[in-house]
Amino acid sequence: TQILTVPTRPFEGQAPGTSGLRKKVKVFQQPNYAENFIQSVFDVAEREPGAILVIGGDGRFHNRTVIQQAIRMAAANGYGRVLVGQGGILSTPAASHVIRKNKASGGLVLSASHNPGGPEEDFGIKYNIANGGPAPEAVTRAIHARTQEIDRWLTVEAEDVDLDTPGETRIGELIVAVIDPVADYADLMEELFDFAAIRKAVAGGLTMRFDAMNAVTGPYAVEILENRLGFAKGTVVNGTPLEDFGGHHPDPNLIHAKDLYDLMMSENSPDIGAASDGDGDRNLIIGRGRFITPSDSLAMLAANMGGAPAYKGRLAGIARSMPTSAAADRVAEALGVPCFETPTGWKFFGNLLDAGKVTICGEESAGTGSDHVREKDGLWAVLLWLNVLAARGISVDQLAREHWARFGRNYYARHDYEGIDKAAADVLMAGLTDGLPALPGKSFGRLTVRVADSFSYTDPVDGSVSENQGIRILFEDGSRIVFRLSGTGTQGATLRVYLERYESAGGLLDEETGAMLAEQIAAADEIAGIRRHTGRTAPDVIT
Ligand code: VG1
Ligand code: CO
Numbered sequence: 001t002q003i004l005t006v007p008t009r010p011f012e013g014q015a016p017g018t019s020g021l022r023k024k025v026k027v028f029q030q031p032n033y034a035e036n037f038i039q040s041v042f043d044v045a046e047r048e049p050g051a052i053l054v055i056g057g058d059g060r061f062h063n064r065t066v067i068q069q070a071i072r073m074a075a076a077n078g079y080g081r082v083l084v085g086q087g088g089i090l091s092t093p094a095a096s097h098v099i100r101k102n103k104a105s106g107g108l109v110l111s112a113s114h115n116p117g118g119p120e121e122d123f124g125i126k127y128n129i130a131n132g133g134p135a136p137e138a139v140t141r142a143i144h145a146r147t148q149e150i151d152r153w154l155t156v157e158a159e160d161v162d163l164d165t166p167g168e169t170r171i172g173e174l175i176v177a178v179i180d181p182v183a184d185y186a187d188l189m190e191e192l193f194d195f196a197a198i199r200k201a202v203a204g205g206l207t208m209r210f211d212a213m214n215a216v217t218g219p220y221a222v223e224i225l226e227n228r229l230g231f232a233k234g235t236v237v238n239g240t241p242l243e244d245f246g247g248h249h250p251d252p253n254l255i256h257a258k259d260l261y262d263l264m265m266s267e268n269s270p271d272i273g274a275a276s277d278g279d280g281d282r283n284l285i286i287g288r289g290r291f292i293t294p295s296d297s298l299a300m301l302a303a304n305m306g307g308a309p310a311y312k313g314r315l316a317g318i319a320r321s322m323p324t325s326a327a328a329d330r331v332a333e334a335l336g337v338p339c340f341e342t343p344t345g346w347k348f349f350g351n352l353l354d355a356g357k358v359t360i361c362g363e364e365s366a367g368t369g370s371d372h373v374r375e376k377d378g379l380w381a382v383l384l385w386l387n388v389l390a391a392r393g394i395s396v397d398q399l400a401r402e403h404w405a406r407f408g409r410n411y412y413a414r415h416d417y418e419g420i421d422k423a424a425a426d427v428l429m430a431g432l433t434d435g436l437p438a439l440p441g442k443s444f445g446r447l448t449v450r451v452a453d454s455f456s457y458t459d460p461v462d463g464s465v466s467e468n469q470g471i472r473i474l475f476e477d478g479s480r481i482v483f484r485l486s487g488t489g490t491q492g493a494t495l496r497v498y499l500e501r502y503e504s505a506g507g508l509l510d511e512e513t514g515a516m517l518a519e520q521i522a523a524a525d526e527i528a529g530i531r532r533h534t535g536r537t538a539p540d541v542i543t
Contacts, residue, residue, distance in 0.1 A: 001158065003155075006032070006035070006153050009150075010147055015147075019487075021124060022123070023490055024120070025120070027123075028123045035155070036153060041143055042073065042074070044143055049080070050081075051079055052080065055110070056084060056107070057110030057111050057216075058092075058216040059215070059216055060111065060122075060123065066110055069155075071084070075174035080173065080174065081175045083104065085178075086163065086179065093373050094220070096132035096133065096373035096374050097185055098185075099132040104130065112124035112278065115488070133349070133350035134347040134350070136464075137464065186228065189224055192310035193310070193387045194309050195228060197391055199230050201386075201389065206272075206390070207235075208272045208274065209260060209264075210274050211237050211257055211260045212241075213276065216241055217280040217378060219239070220280065220379055221276075221379060222239050250277050251282075260275055261273075264288060270288070271395065271396070272285070272286070272287055272389070277366070282376065285381070287395055290396050293325070294366045295327050295364045295412050296410070298320060298324065299331045301381070302332070304392070305384060307387060310372070318358055319342055324362060340357065344469065346361075346367065346374075348459070349369075350374050351459055368381040368384075405505055407505065408504040410503075414499070416541040417495040417534055418492075429471070432483055433471065435527075439527070445522060447523050450476045452471075454469075454471055470482050471483040479500060480499075482498040483495065483497055483498075484496050501520060514542075
């Protein structure tokens with residue numbers, strides 16, 4: 001097959017953000033746009049001739065088009081084998097597993113995660129390296145640099161691959177294998193967890209609802225929860241992946257998964273409710289009458305994960321992103337294991353996991369995962385919860401109360417101001433940064449600032465430094481406010497304000513979060529001038 005060299009010119013702004021390159025579908029539909037980015041990945045990726053590449057996505061609109069482009073380009077760029085999920089589907093954690101299991105040189109994960117999909121909405125491309133995890137910053141910087149000087153991309157002339165029929169086809173030297181997207185992942189889950197114990201609990205009456213939000217986890221959840229664990233048919237709702245996610249935001253939070261939340265707070269509630277996002281790496285956990293914040297979920301799972309076979313007696317350490325609450329730190333302290341604080345984004349956990357320094361990681365944004373793959377993993381978190389509940393024979397609410405009574409409670413909320421003017425957001429952040437030196441010692445209501453800084457991270461494994469990862473205001477009483485701008489949006493800017501306050505084990509453990517954080521909320525506006533800069537009087541989303 002003849003290799004075709006297509007001349008091109010760089011596009012502005014092909015910089016991967018927190019999790020890959022995300023833009024409107026319309027942007028990706030421009031001639032050369034996706035091709036430039038994919039070629040830049042291929043130009044800088046570490047790989048041997050004949051290497052294996054994994055390709056899969058969350059099934060959103062434009063997924064199949066980019067997969068066909070990427071397969072032809074892989075053939076022209078000297079890959080030996082492409083593994084692609086049937087129907088173009090691979091959840092992000094499943095892709096991570098397929099990369100690791102097959103010793104691939106890397107993978108293209110086509111997703112904009114929790115962002116809406118469809119012709120007018122979002123698309124994304126993320127490159128994962130051979131460990132199965134998101135490319136670290138050194139690699140994403142190299143990809144971006146390459147996009148700024150690219151002048152050609154390589155492809156071959158070939159028919160589209162039939163993505164719906166499992167099996168192998170050949171394009172020149174390249175073998176394209178269409179694989180079952182679910183089987184390997186489901187098998188891995190069965191190795192990690194005590195499926196027999198969960199099955200027994202289900203037979204004994206444990207009930208659940210899993211909302212797949214018409215995104216990628218539907219087929220995974222049906223196979224694992226209904227087929228393998230015996231939950232009743234219909235336990236998985238919205239289980240068919242749709243190109244536009246049924247017009248919804250596939251973001252498992254209390255706003256976008258409100259139906260699930262309402263059910264869990266009602267009298268007909270099952271024992272546990274869960275949901276995942278567009279690409280299957282996030283998780284929402286709600287017990288009957290009890291929402292578990294992702295930060296608490298990390299801490300509670302870390303404290304109890306020894307109950308699952310794969311983690312018995314094996315907790316090396318815990319890692320959390322900086323804006324995630326310190327609930328996990330208390331567990332690490334009590335168990336005598338280290339706790340690491342990283343910048344936002346799963347790519348920062350990769351080195352810690354590879355080096356065996358941590359076993360479980362988590363983010364406040366509904367991400368939890370372990371060393372079984374190198375991505376956060378929505379269904380994994382749900383299964384670990386199920387395993388813990390089955391092993392201990394208690395409810396979500398009981399487990400939460402017991403946890404707080406032992407470790408105290410970190411009241412926590414994130415306020416998002418979405419689609420604000422980019423320039424105004426930059427002015428707000430610059431003002432915050434400039435004002436940092438003057439803050440220590442200043443009081444806002446009853447809160448006095450102890451430390452105010454811009455978070456900088458030195459990777460303990462390779463020594464790389466990541467600066468400007470969020471503004472931290474730490475108060476004398478141990479409470480905290482964090483400000484940062486989102487790196488996953490595609491329109492204007494999103495300001496995230498993270499609020500946290502600790503109550504010790506003897507304190508007020510079952511109060512309303514908003515009321516408990518009222519002083520921090522007021523201080524956040526006073527310090528950052530949110531109303532003044534954005535004109536907004538209330539956040540769009542509270543999680
Ligand atoms: C957000 C979350 C972050 C998460 C990232 C990718 O990033 O805050 O914790 O890792 O999304 O998750 P940002 O920069 O918008 O705050 V996913 O499920 O969208 O791949
Ligand atoms: Co996601």
